[in-house]
Amino acid sequence: MKEVGGAIRLAATDLSNHLACRHLTSLDLSVARGERTAPDFEAPDLWVVRERGALHEAAYLAFLDKCGLEVLNLANAGDEAQxxxxxxxxxKRGVRVIAQGALSHGRWFGRPDVLRRVAKPSQFGNWxxxxxxxxxxxETKAATILQLSSYSELLEKIQGCAPEWMWVIPPGExxxxxxxxxxxYAAYFRCVKDRLARAVENGSRIGTYPEPVAHCDVCRWFRECDRRRRGDDHLSLVAGIRKQQRNQLEEWDTETMAKLAVLPIPLKxxxxxxxxEGIERVREQARVQVTGRSEKRLVHEVFLPVAEGLGFCRLPExxxxxxxxxxxxxxxxxxxxxxxxxxxxxNNAGDELRYEKRWALNREEEKKxxxxxxxxxMRRREA
Known part of the structure; x- marks a missing residue:
């Protein structure tokens, strides 16, 4: 997402980001409009995933080249216009494989990993x-389908015919x-695309809140959103609480963990x-957390009774x-x-805890x- 010529240009990544978190769209929009600066933060393991992804793509292109296909890699071809x-x-020339190309139409832009030629006529010719x-x-996720759909729509605008298939290349020999x-997937794509377009048009007129979602694990805005939730004493800080329960508590004007901790129970x-029972359980959880926070110590209580055949009682002696x-x-x-x-x-013969291990850095060591x-x-079982 970026501002180009006074308008907001959108990319396939913005679709998947919006699907993951609407608040993320609001934050990225404010950066694109120059209203704030993007945080200088990246999830610690994200660079590993990015590096592995680049290696996977390079291996795929090498595989195609080995198969005798002409591969044109535009990763270092210059700026976006170039x-x-x-x-x-x-x-137009009919290159068999185009890697890291660029597609654009209207306010949408994309950099698909690979474009491959197929035998279907277009404005370019018989391909x-x-x-x-x-x-x-x-496993292919919804975000991947959205990105592929966005690239495919751009392709249709450029080549004059709709691609029939979209492809995901997972690791494999x-x-x-x-x-x-x-x-x-066209209807689903249009739904999310229209929702994103409305969010961008409405901008700051529609407030969003940093609800905790799975994307938080890799999001550059995590620290800022986490600070806000903690500053608000948000109900999501209560361990094990569900969104449905939070909605109910907010209807009861119990919108913070501190308020939940003193909610009268049993519920009237x-x-x-x-x-x-679920509301009362998270109320007790909030009470324990607030107690630990105020007393600056770890607090734990056993909420469920010890019962034979349940929980840890199912373990052998x-x-x-x-x-x-x-x-x-x-x-x-x-x-x-x-x-x-x-x-x-x-435990060894002297009742001392021992730990033994074997490291494996390749398949042979893994097998050993x-x-x-x-x-x-088996040796210990038979002894």
């Missing part, structure tokens, strides 16, 4: 293009693509949203032969990830580490 021009010229997006995740028929009024297994892995290594640590914790773990467990 890349836009180079992309259209390459499409046209479809979008391929390289993703590290094993043969880079087998996952095909998604564009028409099946039946909640419209959620159960009476402690034994001197108990072994605790520790497994650590990285899902972004290779095609299937890598378990890089196999560990065992146990797993075999060692199984052998150790």
């Amino acid at each position: 890349v836009l021009g180079e992309t259209q010229r390459a499409m 046209s293009y479809e979008v391929y997006d390289c993703k590290l995740t094993r 043969n880079f087998d693509g996952e095909a998604y028929r564009r028409a099946e 009024e039946r909640p419209k949203h959620g159960s009476r 402690p034994s001197a032969d108990d072994v605790f297994v520790d497994l650590e892995g990285d899902p972004f290594v290779g095609q299937f990830g890598l378990q890089y640590l196999f560990g065992l914790a146990f 580490g797993f075999e060692w773990l199984v052998d150790e467990v």
Whole structure:
């Protein structure tokens, strides 16, 4: 999102951001209009994902080149105007694969990972293009479909025919693509696109709040939003509380954790949203947290009664032969990830806690580490 010629230009990323968090759209819009400066913060692991993504895309392009396809990479082709021009010229020539090209129409702009030529007529000739997006995740998310739909719409405007398919390339030796028929997601795409357009047009006239969402884990605005929630003593700070319960409490003018901590229980009024027991449970949770905050110490209480066959009571009685297994892995290594640590914790003959481990930095070491773990467990079981 950026201001160009007095108008806000939108990109495919803005669609996925809006889907993840409406408040994020408001914040990015204020930056685009020069009303504030973007924070100098990045989630610690985001650069790892970005680097792995770049390596995955490079590997895919190398695979296509090895298959004998002409690959034109425009990653370093110049500024946006130059890349836009180079992309259209390459499409007119019928280049088989165009990487990091640029597409633009109206207020929308996009940089798809890969465009591949297909045998479908367009204004360029007996060929046209479809979008391929390289993703590290094993499961395609809604945000990816929105981005692909945005690129495909831009492609349609440029080449004069609608791409039938959109493709996701997950990690794999043969880079087998996952095909998604564009028409099946068109209505959903239009809905989110129109919602984003209205949010941009309305701007600051519609207030948004930094509700905690999954995107917070990788968002550059996390620190600012977290400070605001804590400053407001927001109900989302209560551990285990649900949005439905927060909505009900706000209807009762109980909009802070401190107010919830002193809410009279048992409840006199039946909640419209959620159960009476659920509201009372989060009330007690808020009381514990507020007590710990005011007394500056960790406070914990057992809310549920100890009952046979429930919770930790389902575990067997402690034994001197108990072994605790520790497994650590990285899902972004290779095609299937890598378990890089196999560990065992146990009490030795002197009743001292011991920890033994095996590191694995490649497939062979991973196999040996797993075999060692199984052998150790079986040996202790048979002893």
